[in-house]
Amino acid sequence: MGSHGIRDRVAIVGMGCTTFGEHWTRSADDLLVDAVGEAVTSAGITLDDIDAFWFGTQASGVSGLALSRALHLPNKPVTRVENMCATGSEALRNACYAVASGAYDVAMAVGVEKLKDSGMSGLSGTTMPGAGDDSRGEITAPANFSLLAPAYAAKYGLDEDEMKDVITRIAWKNHVNGARNPRAQFRKEVPLERIRSAPIVAGMLGVFDCSGVSDGSAAAIVVRAEDAYRYTDKPVFVKALSFVAGPADGLMDPEYDFTTFPEVVASAQEAYRQAGITDPRTELALAEVHDCFTPTELVLMEDLGFSDRGQAWKDVTSGQFDLDGGLPVNPDGGLKAFGHPIGASGLRMMFEAWLQLRGEAPPDRTVRTLAEGRSLALTHNLGGGPGECVSFVSVVGSELTD
């Protein structure tokens, strides 16, 4: 028994990512075709070279056919995966294991979501027939995550105005980054005061504290590490993949205080163990985290070990996680600037790690930590909400560890 990790056994050698946004003229199939096409081109191969597929979507298709039909794949294995908002990362994780196991030489992870066809605001999701006797089917995602804000503020002695300043700063930072990203849904900086005074959606959260709603797709090609340089001279090696589904006790257990995601702490510790990381704050060059709502990013800074407990709000305020900070977080603009097409987001995060570690991010978005010699990036992807969630953490790097 044991979790062993697959550090440096597989590498990503090609990626694709569509622009994220309100793609009124493009279907989920269109987005898939585009992301997959870009990925195979970047790896210098054709679709026929891929042996197996892991396809992540929450609700934009069912079964492997949703991918094989769009691409008319000739009798290839396609596994459709779903793990709430971490679906895209889950597709990647399984593709990596498939290659590491020796079962396949070349695997592809693809994620897609088409949210803007429903005509609804927010996520529409899928529900099972229920008894009408719990709040899960009633509360919206922003309200669910907004539960963090008053609890965090109360625990660490922030008043409502101070807390609002902190989360406003997070939204501002991610929009600054997104303004430098041609693939983002929102490509404009937003003044602090406009963020702060935006109409309230839930609790303390205004419109700008919420990620957008968008369509998008992203894809990655995974091969054995020893084969990686046959495809590219700048492969991205997988150092750690960890995933946990929590015990779903936070909405039942008064011990849980809504200032942390224990699932994130567990998945981060496991990822750091696999990757051999002892001080993520100084070892990582960048982190792409699940900023579905601004208080989420705040709490994640502590759960991922980037800030001490109760200190993240100060680190946010001081710019520690800005593009030019000590540890840039969401340099691509995050869910805040990209929106959150559920099946695609995890792979979109990885796409930014891919660009940054390969030195392909535009100069005005390139993190300075790389020049300081750091070569590791983290992606974090979360599904569910405070009290019960699934959490994924990966660490990837541009160099093989000795």
Added chain:
Amino acid sequence: MAGLIAYGAYVPHHRLARADIAATLGTRAVKGTRSVAGYDEDTTSMAVEAARGALTADGLRPRVGQLFLATAAPAYLDKTNATAVHAALSLDEHVLAVDMAGSVRSGLGALVTAARSAVPTLAVLSDLRTGLPGGTDESAGGDGAAAFVFGGHRDGAPVIAELLAHDTVSDELLDRWRLPGAPASRVWEERFAEEIYVDLAGKALGAALDRAKLSADAVDHFAVAGLHARACAAVRRTAGVRPEAVTGDLTAAIGNAGTAQPGLLLADVLDRAQPGETIALVVLGDGAGVLLLRTTDALPAHRAARPVAAQIATGSAPVPYATYLTWRGLLDREPPRRPDPEPPYAPPAHRRNGWKYGFIASRCEKCGTRHLPPDRVCVSCRSVDAMTDEPMEHVQGTVATFTVDRLAHTPSPPMLVVVVDYDGGGRFRCQLTDATEADAVIGARVEMTFRRTVTAAGVHNYFWKARPVRFGAGPEED
């Protein structure tokens, strides 16, 4: 000795100022307020609240042998509404639970039937009075419920008021009527029925007093209920009881709750009456009925925990008339751009009756952890199938964190959501109702209340919500 052994009243939290109706519609101003069922209440949910108030004494629920739910505004036709009340009260499955639904007079019917039943009987009177905008019924009506348990004397649940006598007179009379599904009642010219009711009331009261060998001036509390206001006033004036014995009808503050009005008036009298006093309750409508009761020494120690007067006093500031119209479905408002709410599905709802209706959680026999909702696997020690039932409807709690959901689909946005940590353990996240945003704060004290959370796809969903504690500490945790 048999008689009344418990009672409880429920006046919903919300009020509507009659002056607001007048100001909005440009009609003649009328004084006072009426009680208004919340957007998440109906006659079934209010009946549950009243019955919970009546059944607070230990050991009372297992004694109840039958349950009658009387209402002129049943939440469902065909399907029994009393079974939802039965489920919410976690009564024994052999208890007969039936509706007396349709006519306002069914309130009298339930009371009289309960009073003369051989088995301990819970009679719940509940009504939600509607009328067309600008009409008398709209401003004069009220919403509310009251519950009474009649039975024999027992230690712990003694008779608090003996039934001295009762009498009923039935008369086929086109005074007030409503076709099924119609939004409002119709009434004949007021003066037509006035004299008839005075005569019928005199017959019923006279017969009851004769049976009890009492004269009218022996009555200490004279309560007259009915939707024919002129007739009620005339009966109060002419029945021959001492003027100081005539009780008010509460309509200035809460309006006339129709089917439930006799119950609310009787509960209000019981809240105040001294031992050894005689109560005459007269109910007018398609005839007349009289209950003559005499309070016992046991009354002061067994009054309802939430007096009618206190419920009136703690009512909300009036809701805007537009809000009232919206809640009653008389103002069709733009829905949020969100998926329609899901109705409850019959099989999962039935599987979870104990939880959904009774708010019965589970407790791990191995480690004592409470589980809301009930679980098979312990969240703490992970023991499997080592759970016992844990009733939670009476347990108060404290808000751990909260939010105001302005995006959620609710009949009355925004949706207030609280995470409740219960006294003695356990946590549950649910909606907060009868509250404003100012009530949703960390540390707020809350209690549970049974509500109709939503009606979706033609199905009412009943479940529990939290509400602010407004009546001091509730029953202590076991």
